[in-house]
Amino acid sequence: MAGGVSSVNIYFVCFQEPPRKIQLRIHDGRWSPVVDLVIQSSHCSKVPRNVNLEKLRSGYLFPEISRHEFEHLQKNPDASLIRLGIGDTTHPIPDTITQAMAEHVRGLSTIQGYRGYGAEQGNMALRKAIAGKFYQDMGIKADEIFVSDGAQCDISRLQLLLGPNVTVAVQDPSFPAYIDSSVVVGQAGELEEETGKYRNITYMNCGPENNFFPDLSTIPRTDAIFFCSPNNPTGHAASPQQLKQLVEFAKANGSIIVYDSAYAAYIRDGSPRSIFEIPGAKEVAIEISSFSKFAGFTGVRLGWTVVPEELKYSNGFPVIKDFNRIVCTCFNGASNIAQAGGLACLSTDGYQPLRNVIDYYMENAKILVDGFESLDLNVYGGKNAPYIWVHFPGSNSWNVFSEILEKTNIVTVPGRGFGPAGEEYIRISAFGQREQILEASRRLKVYL
């Protein structure tokens, strides 16, 4: 060939029947002789890519953070990294709880202790214990509690329940799984590049200017309202008055609130730990919760969802019946080992040590809040939640994230990852060993 080229890489995307012989047109206009083509052909199916997934931003936030962390370590192999990004628990699980799990596990090797499939909805003993511990005096029955393998998984199952044709509202900023799962099931509509918002999702702005609670008079009716308190990422715990407004708003609009209380155990100021503390909530709300942050079960995987019998679709059909069907069809119950651990968490012996762990994390939070405040930054959260939400006015949050990582080797999360309203913020997690938190606070003061 002209110019001495002896091989050319050509990528034939998805020819059903790839060409066997080709001619190449050379830059001066002449043609090469016809040559045989040796192709490493690649078959493509004729299955179109799911349009919902096409609409999804490329990477889910937390794996993206891990990727940045990994790349930073590639460049700086000796960096002493402090991970305050992904809100991952770090404290060992109290002995009483792991002993109960180990005992259950040992039982699985005996004829008496072996257990196969459990109820898809969870062991009744655990469902009763959850009702008794977290919903006393709220009239929630064990039958209304569905044990899960974690809140994130149940968010998607709730989206399957609601289906593609409902309209949804989310707090902005908020935990990204609400929006991403909404996109996956097809509720979200197109992504508007200029605003970073999906067209069919209502973003309810929550910032310091409105005490982290949306001005409901400006919010259009939607079928579902995702609401997280204490909020991830802002750390704000909604007050009784705020939640009363929310329930009334949902009732007037005929909406269903999907209330995420995964961080309820961190509330210290008496704010409601459950939406069902608000009268009338059972007719308008589902609550998702989790052992992850309450008991350090992020890797063990256990959570629950409450669907009250009073909650009905517009045709009067009880929502709980459809959710039960989803749980039986798309899920097969949480690991029975995790469930044995969950039961131990709610026993007298298990519960108090967990409170101590939470106290420890909240002491961490105080250290971080003090550290950032000493830098004259506006700091939110950290009082009812293990997250600190720091304002860097005028900044791009991914830039702040990168700068902090470069200068201090501390991994945070850019607020933008939680929605457009998170743009000038950084979320810092208070999960960590005390010496790491102290060291992080020191580095922040020195380098920022």
Place this chain on the structure above:
Amino acid sequence: MAGGVSSVNIYFVCFQEPPRKIQLRIHDGRWSPVVDLVIQSSHCSKVPRNVNLEKLRSGYLFPEISRHEFEHLQKNPDASLIRLGIGDTTHPIPDTITQAMAEHVRGLSTIQGYRGYGAEQGNMALRKAIAGKFYQDMGIKADEIFVSDGAQCDISRLQLLLGPNVTVAVQDPSFPAYIDSSVVVGQAGELEEETGKYRNITYMNCGPENNFFPDLSTIPRTDAIFFCSPNNPTGHAASPQQLKQLVEFAKANGSIIVYDSAYAAYIRDGSPRSIFEIPGAKEVAIEISSFSKFAGFTGVRLGWTVVPEELKYSNGFPVIKDFNRIVCTCFNGASNIAQAGGLACLSTDGYQPLRNVIDYYMENAKILVDGFESLDLNVYGGKNAPYIWVHFPGSNSWNVFSEILEKTNIVTVPGRGFGPAGEEYIRISAFGQREQILEASRRLKVYL
């Protein structure tokens, strides 16, 4: 009121503004006086019920079986029930495996051994072990293996991946989760009452007349083909020739096979244990599998799905990238305790005892097959799978199910629960303690 009636229960479904006063029309045509209405009003949301769930048959098969079992026990509290219905493992898990899990659990109470969130895709050590143990010489990489909390859960995640707009084919009969999850995501179309089939699903008839393999020349192209081998419920393991045909069919049609190999460990006659034993399958197939039946992990919850990098949508986009996104968004990894157990299953010390348990179940299967054959019934399965598929020509399978339950106190599954083609059949599970299986065989011979 006439006739001395002093109170009447009236159910007002979802009046947004319920009436305050009513008149009752009495049977002889006269009207009552206008009376005040005291209503226990029930609020309904304005959220329409998901049309996909409206199309779903009322109960998922296995909870329905449990309900029948429960009702039978209510009526016959002293009945000595033998449960050969839901295919639930009964044999204790070998010690080596539970020891590994107990050790992992104890570690969670130590700073060194504590683990929070793991990779959503599963621990790399386990992914490598699965690749090495089950896919040696098939060129499947650890990166292509996604650890799950069980095959049933991943079926729904795969449906989320495929989305509502694909067409699907299923074996008839087949494990009901394929069709039910298809209905949930909106692929199935209307249920035709007369045939019992969903309009948009292609049912591939698999019975003794075609050696349990569909006549592909009569099957229209679909985007996805759900295929289970060894099949649940028929117990048939597809031959290499059958699977080669299936792969060629998928390739020619540009379809994606979703291959369920949850019972592969029960194959004894050398039939393929993975679709990836067939050349070219990586370009057309996803494989779902599970530790449930292989290791007695039905309650521990662990499985995996293989999505080869070679598998592409019609636009050339790799399916694995979207499945990874689904796993990161809608799932948060299997319990790390279950994963520690899974790793132990694949170790030399764990694997052999599991083979022994499988041998035990297959000996059960032989006893049941012999029992039914001695009744001059046509019996299928039980040779490469722990399920026996028995033909009762001309019968209604729910009636046979009820008759067996009434006469012998043995729980089975009516074939109709697996699809229209299961109508004259009963599935019997070989999971059970030996003495129960012998007793079941005895009762069947005496009472049928």
